[in-house]
Amino acid sequence: MKISERTEKFSYAIRDVLTVAAEVEAQGHEIIKLNIGDPIKYGFKTPKLLTEPLKYAEEENYNFYANSQGLLEYREAVALYENGKHGVNITADKVVATAGVSEGIQMTFMAFTNPGDNVIIPGIHYPSYSGNATIFDTKIQYYKTVVQENFYPDADHIRSLMNDKTKLVFVNSPNNPTGSVYPEKVIKEIIDVVGEYDACIVSDETYDGLILDEGLKHIATAKIAKDVPVIAYNGFSKVFLAPGWRLGYAYLHDPENKVEGPWEGLNKLTRIRLCASTPLQKAGAEALKQDLSSYLPETIRILRERRDLMYNRLAEMEGITVFKPEAAFYIFPVLDMKQFTWKNDKEFVFDLLRKKHVLSVFGSGFGPYGENGFRMVYLPTLQQIDDAMNRLEELLNVSRI
DSSP states (O other): OOOOHHHHTOOOHHHHTHHHHHHHHHTTOOOEEOOOOOGGGGTOOOOHHHHGGGHHHHHSOOOSOOOTTOOHHHHHHHHHHHHHHHOOOOOGGGEEEESHHHHHHHHHHHHHOOTTOEEEEESSOOTHHHHHHHHTTOEEEEEOOOGGGTTOOOHHHHHHHOOTTEEEEEEESSOTTTOOOOOHHHHHHHHHHHTTTTOEEEEEOTTTTOBOSTTOOOOOHHHHOTTSOEEEEEESSSTTSOGGGOOEEEEEEOTTOTTHHHHHHHHHHHHHTOOSOHHHHHHHHHHHTSOGGGTHHHHHHHHHHHHHHHHHHHHTSTTEEOOOOOBTTEEOOEEOGGGBSOSSHHHHHHHHHHHHOEEOEEGGGGOGGGTTBEEEEOOSOHHHHHHHHHHHHHHHHHSBO
16 A cells, blocks of 8 residues: 555654754764754743642533533633734634644634645744645645744745635734734735735734744734634644644634634535644643743743853854744754755754754745754753854855855
């Protein structure tokens, strides 16, 4: 029996590098892992305001099948949180509980697209977007995002890609893998472009609370979208430091009911998976009502300190162009390949792994505009980051043409 065509056609770079990493570890080498956005693996702790409400699973027996759309109290808490924090205007009936943002992405493709439809995603993006687009046989168009422009989207390029078959346009701010936070002006430009077509914006806002610098602000797409439909994603993996919980949500902004049919289709899909985890939804509902200042400022302080060290070290290295991340915990340097012996970014990443035992992810795995780049996380300790940067610099110095 052969592998299905839909799964044979796509890859997932973030996890694909682990096969080679396992080979290096099997040879007895200790690897500095800068490849995956899991704070828990680097010593961060899930805050008690999220873990303590798990007591309700025992005390009040929250171990039953929840409504497929999600516990009403969870959906109500999400609506209050989003309305209060981001100034959107949604109600609980427009919220769906998901098993992490990844499930929301998959269900959106299933409900909103048919084979051959056009979807537009960032040229450097979270691979789940293109992976699901491939699985569901949609035509992928990539819009320009480059380091010289802070990885901000190019609205004019998006306009050139739009057509009558365009169903979804993805926006991801704060951005994975670049750490870029899109200005309100840029988001408005994208909204205006999409508003000219019968399409829907998909806004992935997973890192909304992890903005590292004063003066920057996350802008919820739904807040300024007016009559343009928006599906927004968020969850507990990153800001609440609970990636293993697989708890997220999607909500719909659609004041003119332009995508009422596909949204109902998405709700139908929730029934076939039965429900997201009931006790975790209860805990999430309680956590959303709390003041995040009990842990978030300290988390951001630590991330900012580690970001600054990694960025400053990279900025001093000849042959690298690097944008200072504004949010999240990723950095995306770009190599001037003309200065080095490597053929491409993938060859560089595996060379760094095999020779210097530093694990990162090749930039082309995040889309065509990611070529010659690589993604690293600045979640490890300052000492580990400094050590990794020393090893990277040594490799660059011996690999110049």
